[in-house]
Amino acid sequence: MIKRVLIHLCTVVLLTSLQTTWLQIPPVAPNLLLIFSLIIALLEGSIIGGVYALICGVFMDTFSGGPAFLNTLLFLYAAIGIALVSNRVISKTPTNGILLTTAFSSVYFLVYYALSLLIWGDGYSFIRFFLMILIYTLYSAIIATAFFFPIRRYVRRTPIL
């Protein structure tokens, strides 16, 4: 149990480092921490997913430069949301999981920028915003596909509860 928590914490730290160093791709970068917490929530359920989302959100907030704890809150709700949808609405297949992760990631992007617009007044033109969300969704789909299978294999091998 402790070993797994430590491994996950290390993963979070590594993903944060990766996110804040190599993945500074303008205009948008794929959100590794969000995708990681969404997949955990998808596979482990809303409680564990929520805890991971909180941790990942705090790490994300530390380096995002945006309003403090905004990511934490959004990560939390996204994780709980994806867990509820996967438990009650659609079947748990890898394809559904990846699609759901991508969809929630894109919704997070929309909400985050809507809130940014409200809080900071940072707005983009419609075409620019459309392109940004398109690129972000594409990135998310690629990262979700890359993350899903290794995480699922690891979660199945060492269940947390």
Next chain:
Amino acid sequence: MRGLFQNKYIVALLIITVLIIVLMAVASLGQGSVRVLEKVCGTVVAPFQKAFTAIGDWFVDLSVYFQSKKQLSAQNEEYRDEILELNIKLAAMADLENENKNLRDMLEIQKNEATRSVISAEVISKESGPWFSMFTIDKGLVQGIRLNQPVVVGSNGLVGQVAEVGLNWSKVISVISPDSAAGALVARTRDVCMVEGDADLEKQGFCKVTFIAENSGISVGDYIETSGIGGVYPKGLLIGVVKEVVTDEEDGSAYAILEPVVGFDRISQVFVLNTETDQ
């Protein structure tokens, strides 16, 4: 509504949400204590970020290295082509320069010798050996070349005279040939003398100045030019520079070794002076 609050998960979620919102509010007010959590996270992540940045920089350096190597190679290739192209241009320019000089010389001759016509000719063959004792030019009877016409290079450097004429070719005997002789004078003193070819001196590219008057003040470095005596060469064509003055101790006569002004070893174009028009 009451049932909703009985669900402990929802209650927990609401508490957490409220807590986060409170934290957001406090953080937005600039309270340092709330930032402690962020500082802890930052401290934990910083070494990893440093490592990732270092690795990233290494990859960037590596890619720049290979890119620059590739660029240098391409640039090198480009420069080679450029050098080749420039060399070709340079050679073409040298030709043009040469041609320009020849044309200027021709113009100069025509100015100097206003009454004479000048025929430009290319040297097409020469006798074996380093010096042009005799050589062939590409103009002949058809172009108006006649026997004994003087041949010059530059504005007035004497080469020799036409010794044989064909339809479209002519043979020119140079001033250094043993068969050649020309009436001359020392430019500085105006002393009359004779320039003749000498079999021994010819091999060195020199000729001889003879019939020097006893009281002549000829000395090394004097310019010798044609005197116009004899009718073959017009007056004032430069023949050469005195290299050495030799005096015979027995009879007191003197001769000088003359270095022609014309570089016979690299002669390629000459001008034939049509002296007939003078007459």
